[in-house]
Amino acid sequence: MTKGGNVAKAAVLALVLVAGTVVRADAAQCGNGPGGFETWKQQFGEEARAKGIGASAIGALMQTNYASATIAADRSQRSFGLSLDQFLAKRGAAGIVARGRAMKQSHAALFASIEQRYGVPPGPLIAIWGMETAFGSQRGNQHMLSSIATLAYDCRRPEFFTDQLYAALKLIDRGQLSPSQRGSMHGEVGQTQFMPKTILNYGTGNLDNAANALMSTANFLHANGWRSGAGYQPGEPNFAAIEAWNAAGVYQKAIALMGRQIDGGGSAAER
Structure with missing residues (x-):
């Protein structure tokens, strides 16, 4: 040159x-x-x-103002470095599974409609909902x-x-x-904590509404390769869609495990 x-x-x-x-x-x-x-x-x-x-x-x-609390949170995301057992305990997985099973029953018609449209069963959606906001109670x-x-x-x-x-x-x-x-600290909003770009691409309405948020989450997973009827545990076809939801390996495994337990595939204590 x-x-x-x-x-x-x-x-x-x-x-x-x-x-x-x-x-x-x-x-x-x-x-x-x-x-x-x-x-x-x-x-x-x-x-x-x-x-x-x-x-x-x-x-x-x-x-807008400079958000010092956001910077502090961004520098201290230590929970993603925990083992799976430690992470599940810290996030209250047993409680999420127990309540999630009840949610699956009480919202059966909604979850049936979502699965028919997007192919995503209730378990992983409920696990994400519980993990992200404790079923809407902690939205930031x-x-x-x-x-x-x-x-x-x-x-x-x-x-x-x-x-x-x-x-x-x-x-x-x-x-x-x-x-x-x-x-929340990084700008996530709604019942399942969508970032703005994700809202633009996959949002199906007001995400502070649980039904809209769950449908939007299923839409995201479907758009990222979710196949109706395929498994979603590590190594199975739909695990890649869970990986697209969150980059942390321990989070991905936790969602898959809790989802299976909510869908009826084992006890809350199972690993």
């Missing part, structure tokens, strides 16, 4: 480290603390406006947009959360999410 070509390439790909901040020539600057967040918001807002995000969503972004009380904006600004995983932030802004533009929506 010519010297001029090297210079041009360097200009396009410029990455400069300044006081712990990564500066890109073509994007808002990420950071590792609250100091640059307000400047980043202005830069990101201009980029979002140029990509067609509306004034109401941009205005909502400008009202963080300001969703502030959490996602903070993580999009943070240098640890800006690409992933930038996509989530754009999705959240689109949902606000469309009136599908409120700018004041509350959620």
Whole structure:
């Protein structure tokens, strides 16, 4: 490559480290603390406006605050490093299974309808519902947009959360999410804790409604390869769809195990 070509390439790909901040020539600057967040918001807002995000969503972004609690939670996800037995005990698996079996009976018509449409049996859906929000009772009380904006600004995983932030802004533009929506530490919302991009792709209504959330979860699993009637334990065809739901191996195995127990395939103490 010519010297001029090297210079041009360097200009396009410029990455400069300044006081712990990564500066890109073509994007808002990420950071590792609250100091640059307000400047980043202005830069990101201009980029979002140029990509067609509306004034109401941009205005909502400008009202966000740096979410220190979200950053602390993002740095301390220790439970995914536990053994399966430890993880199941910490998450209260026996209680989820017991209550899940009762939920399967009391919502039998809903789960039959979901399985007929998407091919997903009640067990793994109920296990996800219980694991994510204790059947809707613990949906989080963080300001969703502030959490996602903070993580999009943070240098640890800006690409992933930038996509989530754009999705959240689109949902606000469309009136599908409120700018004041509350959620969990990473911006998850609803009964089964969907991220904004997942809502855009698979959501089937208001996810604070249990039926909508369960149908949306089944839609996600179906879209990620779930085959009606196939097994969903590790090594079986539908386990890959559970892997798509959450990247943590111990979480995946827990969902598969609890799902089987809820569907009638063993006791809550079985491993």
